Amino acid sequence: xxxxxxxxxxxxxxxxxxELIEAQEDVVVVDNLEKGHKEAVxxxxxxxxxxxxxxxxxxxxxxxxxxxxxxxxAYSLVGESTGDPLKYYNNNVVSTLNLLTKMxxxxxxxxxxxxxxxxxxxxxxxxxxxxxxxxxxxxxxxxKLAIEKALKWADSAYGIKYVSLRYFNAAGAHIxxxxxxxxxxxxxxxxxxxxxxxxxxEYVTIFGDDYETHDGTCIRDYIHVTDLAQxxxxxxxxxxxxxxxxxYNLGNGQGFSVKEVINAVGEVTGVKIRTEIGAxxxxxxxxxxxxxxKIKKELNWKPVYNDLRTIIETAWKWHKRHPDGFKS
Numbered sequence: 001x002x003x004x005x006x007x008x009x010x011x012x013x014x015x016x017x018x019e020l021i022e023a024q025e026d027v028v029v030v031d032n033l034e035k036g037h038k039e040a041v042x043x044x045x046x047x048x049x050x051x052x053x054x055x056x057x058x059x060x061x062x063x064x065x066x067x068x069x070x071x072x073x074a075y076s077l078v079g080e081s082t083g084d085p086l087k088y089y090n091n092n093v094v095s096t097l098n099l100l101t102k103m104x105x106x107x108x109x110x111x112x113x114x115x116x117x118x119x120x121x122x123x124x125x126x127x128x129x130x131x132x133x134x135x136x137x138x139x140x141x142x143x144k145l146a147i148e149k150a151l152k153w154a155d156s157a158y159g160i161k162y163v164s165l166r167y168f169n170a171a172g173a174h175i176x177x178x179x180x181x182x183x184x185x186x187x188x189x190x191x192x193x194x195x196x197x198x199x200x201x202e203y204v205t206i207f208g209d210d211y212e213t214h215d216g217t218c219i220r221d222y223i224h225v226t227d228l229a230q231x232x233x234x235x236x237x238x239x240x241x242x243x244x245x246x247x248y249n250l251g252n253g254q255g256f257s258v259k260e261v262i263n264a265v266g267e268v269t270g271v272k273i274r275t276e277i278g279a280x281x282x283x284x285x286x287x288x289x290x291x292x293x294k295i296k297k298e299l300n301w302k303p304v305y306n307d308l309r310t311i312i313e314t315a316w317k318w319h320k321r322h323p324d325g326f327k328s
Contacts, residue, residue, distance in 0.1 A: 224304070
């Protein structure tokens with residue numbers, strides 16, 4: 001039986017595929033390559049298409065004996081979602097409802113969902129726990145929360161069991177250096193700063209230095225992409241063995257400010273990083289740090305690459321080899 005990975009040519013999805021192959025799983029990958037890269041898919045059976053295309057999905061489910069789905073396919077730019085919310089609802093929510101409908105039709109009852117810390121909005125407490133208030137401050141977070149609610153009711157009505165993983169900031173690259181982060185446009189902090197180190201950008205913009213934090217810049221929790229992928233494998237194992245739906249945070253439980261990340265990149269690369277201060281971005285909370293106690297206790301998840309410098313070093317290895325991304 002096969003594991004279907006949607007968005008499997010994307011940054012996190014491609015690392016998921018790599019880990020599943022390492023675990024000797026039979027993998028089916030679906031991606032429309034709008035954001036992903038075919039070169040990032042290191043194995044499995046690849047299908048090019050869109051989850052909103054019913055005929056395409058029928059083909060995927062009919063041609064494969066799919067046991068479970070790991071669902072990554074989504075738009076994920078907070079700023080873009082604020083400017084074009086309907087685009088995000090159409091892609092993120094409609095495509096997932098379509099996928100769930102096909103799962104119901106073909107008798108597939110296990111899904112691991114790529115959610116986000118953005119469902120919490122501005123947190124009432126830090127570190128954030130799974131029972132913290134969910135009040136997204138942008139449409140991206142709202143679409144992910146809408147899907148979580150749909151999953152709850154799909155479980156109740158159809159017995160489709162789910163694990164929803166609320167990520168904090170995915171970062172780093174595969175330890176082999178074969179795959180890494182390549183977005184266009186790039187919006188994630190670590191690769192942007194590394195592009196400055198490579199001479200691809202003149203400077204990095206710090207969006208606001210007047211937050212109520214120790215150095216005025218936003219604080220985020222960074223988790224290595226391979227540790228993230230391993231959490232999905234543990235979530236899949238739980239669905240197989242216990243068949244219980246659940247929600248888990250995924251982070252390291254330690255926050256680093258924008259300035260601290262920039263300084264760490266400078267130390268790893270040996271390059272002085274030029275910065276400029278810009279205006280705050282709408283919808284950016286000051287602090288997002290996870291409590292991952294629940295997944296550590298219940299699924300025995302243990303992050304391996306849990307040091308910021310190590311995370312940056314793996315990313316630097318990838319970017320040095322691929323200064324122009326997968327086009328290199």
